[in-house]
Amino acid sequence: MFASTIGTPTEPRNLGRDFEKVRELAGLPGVRLHDLRHTVVSLLLGLGTPPHVVQAIARHAHIDVTMSIYAHTNLDAMRQALDAIEWREL
Template identity: 35%
Template sequence: MTTLPTKTLSSERRIALPAPCLRSLPDHLDQQAQEWEKAGENWKESGHVFTPPDGHPIEPATFTRHLKALLRRAGLRQIRFHNLHHSTAVLLLDQGVELLVINEILSHTHIDATATVYAHVRLRLRLQCDAIDLLSRTLGQTSEAVIEPDDGDDPPLCAAPIL
């Protein structure tokens, strides 16, 4: 595997990590140092934080296989790695984070890309739940929307009973 340069100079940047990720790094680096010692001269120093036990960069197919295994063990449906990028944006939007900040975290070049792809998510979810609630009231039932996390693939779940 070859590590290629980033598309643009602005793509090379520092990224903020949540506190649990930062707390786990020293343990990870200790484990990696042990792997380096065990591999000896077979270690390939790649400069990457996450590597297989021989230090080489992780092959994309291997990474995908590991992600699928983790999802399976956790009882979650299979997704592409890039779906985590989308989930981050939607979760941040849901917490009220400004679109400009989300744009920077996702490292989109233009805010238009972020706005086009993500700004509609909360509105669409709210409108769908409002529509189901209206239908429920029309049918003589009352309900309160129960909003579940949305990955964009499935309609939102609302509390309206199915008759």
């Protein structure tokens, strides 16, 4: 996805260093390149993108990785799910 100045694939450590320079120039806080990946996957899941589609985008070999590491339950979603239950007196 990223090429060096001579057209060869960029080494991961070099990509990380390059990203660090860009991040500092942009004045962003200590964010790693991997944090951006994590954010995209979490946002896609939060937007209701089917997990198998997110898995393919993230290139995870197993759906378990997508769902266990990246899927975060936020409090609003939990509240909405519980509010959807029609509570009745037993």
